Amino acid sequence: MMDQHLLVFVTVVDKGNFSRAAEELHMTQPAVSQYIQALERSYGAKLLDRSNKFVRLNKAGEIVYYHAKEILGLYSKMQGLIDDLTNRASGPLSIGASYTFGEYVLPHIIAKLHQKFPLIKPKIKIGNTKEISELVIGHQLDVGIIEGEYKDPHLSIESFTEDMMYVVASSTHPLSLQKKEIQISDLEKETWIIREIGSGTREATETIFKRLSIAPTDTMEFGSTQLIKETVESGLGITLLSQLAIRKEISMGLLKIIPVKDTPFKRSFSVVLRTSFQTKALEVFIRLLKEQFKKRGFS
Template identity: 50%
Template sequence: MEQQLKIFIEVVERKSFSRAAKSLYMSQPAVSQYIASLEKELGVRLLERSNKFVQVNRAGKIVYQYAKDIIRNYDQMKLLVSDIKNNPSGQLKIGASYTIGEYLLPKILARLQVEFPKIIPSVFIGNTEDIGKKLIHHEIDIGLIEGQFVHPQILSEKFSTDKMYIITGGRQSLKGEVTISNEKLEQQTWIIREQGSGTREVLEDFFKKNHIHPKRVIILGSTQTIKEGVESGLGISLLSELTLNKELQLHTIKKLEVEGTPIQRDFSIIKNHHEFHPKALQTFESLVKSSLVE
């Protein structure tokens, strides 16, 4: 049954018996035989065939969804059983939000490589919302996020605290002022992250608490681009102190004295609730917690 389901999934996703056969290093007749055997066992046709395409029908869609879960659970079962007698090893799919993924995760991965070389990480970097959604859909095994992602399927645990500052370019006139008023902040051009970003969430909360309605807002999709915009005098922004070390040393970016800053936020580990977690995941999680000090 396992082999039948794996072949069926491949045919559905590639929409072709020949492409599935090539991917699986099998002959096309062998693939067709496995599909026919599965359809006979279930007593229903799953695929509509023509000379040009293979299309999944209603019954096939149901089988495809369950087959994905069955194979995932079967693979996880084998991994967990193997874990009992072996050292941590295998593939580990990690998701990280931008600040963590670009400024913290590389050091953790370097340590992982030295201490646990049999664990093979693959990394997806996106905003907090992206990471949470990928975890829910089992596209990643564990997530490291800034801010919060709330879902009944997700277990969240704080592992560090971040400090965030309002920043301006090194040559901008605002940097000379002692404390910047909310009225002055409101008149500035703000460079902010996209919707779904943990950094954006913190900034919007700051605006709301201080009744600030920015005169002009520019949305940019990465921390590096925002820093370059601030350096060039395009506007001001709110970013993690972790992202600013080089720019602060070179004096191309300055922290602004603003009441209520720095703003603290949590960095959290998120994973699927009520699931068995392999040694590789547990090992990585322990490494994250031990690598960072608040």
């Protein structure tokens, strides 16, 4: 059985106070307080700084919270594996995806999953490649889908499809209207709208800079692909984005691909797992994912 003390503790921290945690857990507030006190007694240390309005982790609490999240994740996986002995694809499935895949492809995959396996209840987390990989390592996600060349000895990383990335600008941008070949020096002078460190798209952009031997001084860093697209559409600068993210804007004439040496840039999308054990729900999700790309429905 899942450790109720750890579950109550994590819920209190996540909800920010005892009353909201009690409501979430369908418990009384005094019962929640008793669980926390018992946990603190068992560790011989206070875990929370309390006030009338909020609770806050202290140093000992941070240690317990971090490991409790991992332990609860493992409990959930263990329960899923036991449930799979019935051979039914059902139950919760926590899926993480990097922004490009998560925003522009995963919704279609989830729709197919729900159609074929309605008893699977997916929970989606979108983050950059580094964030998703770390959540898989911490047992807080069952599976991650990431982009680029991420490596970690704790993870199983399997490429399942190739992605193409292009330099794009607004259709009214001078580079879009230029008839002659684009010069490398022209690119270096431009304002580049780029993603944050840890993003697969940022990794690809830096690789392109190295290949072209350019070091643009005018850059803006945004944490959202959608925000980058809208900024570039407004004519502010240029960027490197996946074909999956720009299909609609290209077809509508809002963005234009700039022909640049060494592009399109090719990279992989990969499935990331923490363990070789797979619940039935995870197994059918990965199979469905690979089938969709084998049919080339998103290329």
